[in-house]
Amino acid sequence: MTTEAAAEQARSRPQWGRALRTSGTLIGFLAIIIFFTINIPGTFLSLPNWLNISQQVSMLGVVAFTMTIVMVMGDFDLSVGSMASLAGIIAALLFRDSQPVLAGVIVALAVGLLGGLFNGILVSYIGIMPFVATLGTLTMFNGLAFLLSGGETIFGRDIPADFSSFARGGIPIGSVGERTLLFPNLTIVALIVLALVWLLLEQTTLGRRLYAIGGNAEAARLGGVRVRLLRLIAFMLTGVGAALGGLMYASRVASANPTQGAGLMLDAIAAVFLGMTMSEEGEPHVLGTLVGVLILGVLDNGLTQMRVDSYVREILIGAIIVAAVTSSSLAKRGR
Amino acid sequence: MQQTPLLTIRHADKHYGATAVLVDASLDLLPGEIHALMGENGAGKSTLIKILAGVVAPDRAEIHLNGQPAHIHSPQAAFDLGLRFIHQELHVVPQLSVAENLFLSHRYPRRAGFLVDWQRLNRDARAELAQLGITHIDPRAHIARLSTGDQMLIKIASAFVAGDRTPPAIYIMDEPTAALTGEEVSRLFGVIHKLKARGCAVLYVSHRMDEIFQIADRVTVMRDGRVVGTQAIADTTTEALIRLMTGRELAQAYPPREVPPGDQVVLAARDVHSDHVEAINFELRAGEILGLAGLAGSGRTELLRALVGADPLRSGEIQLNGELLNDLTPVSAWGHGLAYVPEERRSQGLILSRSIRDNITLPHLQRMSRGGVMLDRRGEEQLSSRVGASVRLKAAGPRQITRQLSGGNQQKVMFARAMGQTPRLLLLDEPTRGVDVGAKYDIYTLIRQASSAGVGVILASSDLGELLGLCDRILILHERRQAAIVAAEGLNQHELLALCYGEVTS
Numbered sequence: 001m002t003t004e005a006a007a008e009q010a011r012s013r014p015q016w017g018r019a020l021r022t023s024g025t026l027i028g029f030l031a032i033i034i035f036f037t038i039n040i041p042g043t044f045l046s047l048p049n050w051l052n053i054s055q056q057v058s059m060l061g062v063v064a065f066t067m068t069i070v071m072v073m074g075d076f077d078l079s080v081g082s083m084a085s086l087a088g089i090i091a092a093l094l095f096r097d098s099q100p101v102l103a104g105v106i107v108a109l110a111v112g113l114l115g116g117l118f119n120g121i122l123v124s125y126i127g128i129m130p131f132v133a134t135l136g137t138l139t140m141f142n143g144l145a146f147l148l149s150g151g152e153t154i155f156g157r158d159i160p161a162d163f164s165s166f167a168r169g170g171i172p173i174g175s176v177g178e179r180t181l182l183f184p185n186l187t188i189v190a191l192i193v194l195a196l197v198w199l200l201l202e203q204t205t206l207g208r209r210l211y212a213i214g215g216n217a218e219a220a221r222l223g224g225v226r227v228r229l230l231r232l233i234a235f236m237l238t239g240v241g242a243a244l245g246g247l248m249y250a251s252r253v254a255s256a257n258p259t260q261g262a263g264l265m266l267d268a269i270a271a272v273f274l275g276m277t278m279s280e281e282g283e284p285h286v287l288g289t290l291v292g293v294l295i296l297g298v299l300d301n302g303l304t305q306m307r308v309d310s311y312v313r314e315i316l317i318g319a320i321i322v323a324a325v326t327s328s329s330l331a332k333r334g335r
Numbered sequence: 336m337q338q339t340p341l342l343t344i345r346h347a348d349k350h351y352g353a354t355a356v357l358v359d360a361s362l363d364l365l366p367g368e369i370h371a372l373m374g375e376n377g378a379g380k381s382t383l384i385k386i387l388a389g390v391v392a393p394d395r396a397e398i399h400l401n402g403q404p405a406h407i408h409s410p411q412a413a414f415d416l417g418l419r420f421i422h423q424e425l426h427v428v429p430q431l432s433v434a435e436n437l438f439l440s441h442r443y444p445r446r447a448g449f450l451v452d453w454q455r456l457n458r459d460a461r462a463e464l465a466q467l468g469i470t471h472i473d474p475r476a477h478i479a480r481l482s483t484g485d486q487m488l489i490k491i492a493s494a495f496v497a498g499d500r501t502p503p504a505i506y507i508m509d510e511p512t513a514a515l516t517g518e519e520v521s522r523l524f525g526v527i528h529k530l531k532a533r534g535c536a537v538l539y540v541s542h543r544m545d546e547i548f549q550i551a552d553r554v555t556v557m558r559d560g561r562v563v564g565t566q567a568i569a570d571t572t573t574e575a576l577i578r579l580m581t582g583r584e585l586a587q588a589y590p591p592r593e594v595p596p597g598d599q600v601v602l603a604a605r606d607v608h609s610d611h612v613e614a615i616n617f618e619l620r621a622g623e624i625l626g627l628a629g630l631a632g633s634g635r636t637e638l639l640r641a642l643v644g645a646d647p648l649r650s651g652e653i654q655l656n657g658e659l660l661n662d663l664t665p666v667s668a669w670g671h672g673l674a675y676v677p678e679e680r681r682s683q684g685l686i687l688s689r690s691i692r693d694n695i696t697l698p699h700l701q702r703m704s705r706g707g708v709m710l711d712r713r714g715e716e717q718l719s720s721r722v723g724a725s726v727r728l729k730a731a732g733p734r735q736i737t738r739q740l741s742g743g744n745q746q747k748v749m750f751a752r753a754m755g756q757t758p759r760l761l762l763l764d765e766p767t768r769g770v771d772v773g774a775k776y777d778i779y780t781l782i783r784q785a786s787s788a789g790v791g792v793i794l795a796s797s798d799l800g801e802l803l804g805l806c807d808r809i810l811i812l813h814e815r816r817q818a819a820i821v822a823a824e825g826l827n828q829h830e831l832l833a834l835c836y837g838e839v840t841s
Contacts, residue, residue, distance in 0.1 A: 214688075215688040218682060226666055
């Protein structure tokens with residue numbers, strides 16, 4: 001190595017500093033697990049509890065993984081929660097109309113795609129800031145869900161057993177006492193989505209170009225990237241993810257309600273942010289998002305088991321997100 | 336007579352891990368002296384300046400101001416000690432007026448204790464500017480409306496404002512002329528001479544030899560983190576300085592043309608109009624290097640942008656090898672083999688947060704991937720290493736993050752991208768801005784090699800010597816219109832500059 005190459009490498013800062021900066025969130029996650037393992041002995045670290053956690057976070061996971069796709073470009077989609085509710089309502093209405101399960105699912109996903117297309121057109125072709133555009137569509141999708149459902153929850157006989165049993169089912173992997181241990185179907189769906197998003201973002205030209213747009217949109221455009229088209233595609237994928245998350249939720253609770261997706265958006269964005277603290281350049285990566293989702297899910301699960309008040313739980317989760325992002329940006333300031 | 340230096344720094348050391356970036360560096364600034372600091376990128380100039388600015392903490396250094404020991408532990412401390420720093424890149428607040436920007440680091444004058452006295456602010460600003468000989472700018476003007484050069488001038492002027500503090504005595508300028516045109520440079524030099532007359536000291540970092548010889552009293556050269564010499568400017572020559580900086584001899588400033596340009600027309604522009612340039616007509620032959628000359632704002636960048644489809648054409652046509660290019664966009668331009676190196680590597684050229692590999696292969700991904708979909712990382716890294724080596728890129732490897740590279744090496748990454756798949760046409764906008772002597776010669780050699788291989792080259796530059804040294808013909812732009820196309824041979828810098836000012840030569 002020449003002296004100048006050495007100097008170039010010296011510019012890239014000490015190794016241990018980088019390690020600390022990018023693994024702080026992971027260390028925090030381990031600390032949380034150790035804390036709950038000690039305070040909820042026996043149950044917390046058991047396989048059934050972790051299968052339970054994986055099922056609890058599967059809807060959030062799907063929404064957060066696909067949210068990562070737009071956040072890679074530096075954009076947001078605030079409409080994912082109301083899209084999730086809308087998708088559940090649309091499927092449930094079709095079920096009430098005695099349409100087959102498959103048709104309901106396909107139509108609901110198509111609505112997600114169309115909603116994403118609409119977001120994408122607003123952001124990419126009309127040029128509205130994603131925050132404003134998707135805040136608008138959040139309200140629109142929300143209103144539409146209320147309008148279509150008449151503001152009521154659709155449940156009971158209207159929801160076919162084929163649909164709701166999916167969320168209760170899984171692949172048997174053993175037994176505890178007389179109970180069969182299932183690897184939940186919802187977890188499998190989330191893992192498939194995770195794998196697809198990982199492939200897309202890390203292994204395809206589309207993913208590479210999305211990261212380029214996020215790094216410097218003008219440089220990407222001058223470097224031969226179809227910025228507008230790709231942004232549109234990314235929003236469509238996030239829309240489909242939101243609709244899928246909504247369907248999973250509806251299947252799990254065997255009902256559809258125009259507000260049931262409401263909490264997903266903030267948690268999904270929080271999970272992506274938590275993941276971003278784990279990358280050197282502060283970019284979102286879907287595996288980082290997975291850690292973010294697990295942190296949120298584990299906290300929720302552990303604190304519930306410790307009978308912590310749900311309001312206190314919210315304060316704690318919010319504080320942890322702020323702490324992670326703060327420590328990461330403080331560490332970056334030092335460079 | 337022995338003067339007490341305004342500033343001395345002795346035995347400055349700085350290590351990052353095991354790598355020494357500054358070794359026992361010493362330097363002094365005398366009152367009324369313009370002291371040039373030269374060296375290739377990575378020689379340690381920036382580190383030395385950052386230590387003086389209180390941005391980097393040295394492992395060891397003795398700093399004296401007016402003979403008194405001083406500690407510069409923060410940028411604020413440097414400011415309070417009367418040091419001012421002027422960087423090559425523009426940092427103005429575009430929403431504010433000229434006067435507001437000028438006094439940004441100071442308290443604005445008040446009325447009734449808490450209201451800003453705008454009249455006095457503007458009056459003070461006008462007085463400050465007049466002192467520096469800048470009379471053509473209205474302090475009330477919105478700074479975003481000024482030309483880049485004038486904005487730079489205001490930024491520089493703001494470092495001269497004393498406000499209600501003791502007047503600053505030491506100015507450290509890091510390539511202040513990188514974005515300036517000839518006229519603006521001479522204005523800046525006028526300002527520097529005024530400072531000198533006041534007894535201030537100026538540390539002046541530049542890669543431009545002509546400037547150094549025009550303005551400096553002494554010059555200090557750095558190489559590999561060490562000071563390799565300090566000399567009176569009268570006692571040295573360009574060749575001697577280059578030898579000191581590189582540790583090797585450079586035969587010539589510009590590599591000579593070895594292969595004559597061909598006859599075949601590769602690019603033809605007929606009556607091209609975009610929103611920013613008008614009435615462009617030229618033909619470019621295979622292997623020919625066509626220069627674009629003109630004052631700042633004359634439309635050099637805008638012409639290149641029109642040719643690569645970054646700005647849409649309003650009328651006229653562009654033909655590549657006789658084939659009409661319709662609906663030109665940056666995507667289709669790369670597809671046709673039009674490789675573009677934009678002017679601003681940070682804002683338009685590079686994705687700094689990504690690896691060297693990602694930056695080099697970005698426009699070539701379609702052909703580099705499996706079926707246009709799946710990435711072929713190994714192939715990309717092989718290509719990146721190969722073209723990286725061909726442009727003499729100094730980096731840890733293709734996966735290194737581009738942000739971590741020095742300016743000259745970042746520029747080479749853009750070059751490597753352009754050469755990634757054999758281009759038919761190279762469109763270069765200020766390819767050597769902020770690049771050191773050695774890297775500059777590397778880039779000139781690359782341009783020459785590409786042209787010898789039959790690639791047509793269009794080179795926009797504000798460095799007239801560069802245009803005359805490399806180009807076959809030069810297209811002169813004046814107020815966003817084509818003014819003339821002239822042969823470079825037999826032309827000198829004065830004649831070329833006169834053409835840029837719109838003067839007709841007989």
